[in-house]
Amino acid sequence: xxxxxLLAGLVSALLVGASDATTQDVWAPPITYPTAGVVLNYAxxxxxxxxxxxxxxxxxxxxxxxxxxxxxxxxxxxxxGGVPITQGYVLVTIPWVDSGSYQAVFFxxxxxxxxxxxxxxxxxFTLN
Numbered sequence: 001x002x003x004x005x006l007l008a009g010l011v012s013a014l015l016v017g018a019s020d021a022t023t024q025d026v027w028a029p030p031i032t033y034p035t036a037g038v039v040l041n042y043a044x045x046x047x048x049x050x051x052x053x054x055x056x057x058x059x060x061x062x063x064x065x066x067x068x069x070x071x072x073x074x075x076x077x078x079x080x081g082g083v084p085i086t087q088g089y090v091l092v093t094i095p096w097v098d099s100g101s102y103q104a105v106f107f108x109x110x111x112x113x114x115x116x117x118x119x120x121x122x123x124x125f126t127l128n
Contacts, residue, residue, distance in 0.1 A: 025056035028110035029085070036115035042122060045093045048080070048104060048114075052088035059085060064108030066090065068097065074105050083108075096121050 033049040040046055048066060065081040067074050077097065080090040085108040099121050104114040 025058055026060050026110055027056050027085070027108075028112045029055075029088075029106070031104060031106055031112065031114040034104060034114055034117040037117065039118045039120055040094050041120050042094050042096050045091050047089055048092045049089045050106060052086045055086050061085070061108050064106055066092065067105040067107060069103040069105045069113060070100065074111075079104065094119055094121075 029050040029052050031048070031050045033047065034040060062085050064083045064085045066079040066083070068077045068079060069075065075097075077095060079092045079095070083090045097119055099119060101116045102119050103116055106112050106114070
């Protein structure tokens with residue numbers, strides 16, 4: 001019994017020591033553009049930005065992707081991928097989507113959202 005307790009204590013100490021050596025921080029840099037209420041137009045390119053001024057020493061995931069979100073659902077539309085999280089910006093060309101309110105989802109170390117903005121797209125054509 002004493003041996004089991006001693007062994008468990010040693011294993012716990014080793015695990016705690018190992019986890020301290022590899023501790024990494026989750027970082028959710030705030031999105032600074034697009035801002036609330038801005039209108040982005042289909043096929044135009046915009047500079048999406050986030051505050052990368054205070055990164056932690058050890059970032060869990062150093063590469064980000066930006067998706068569109070609408071009505072509480074993240075859509076399978078990647079606006080940008082493979083972006084270094086500490087870069088602070090990425091150029092995004094707005095794809096054709098239905099006009100409406102959206103958010104940008106920043107997936108890197110976290111999954112934080114921008115404020116709501118609008119996308120204006122031309123109406124799809126119809127054949128007569």
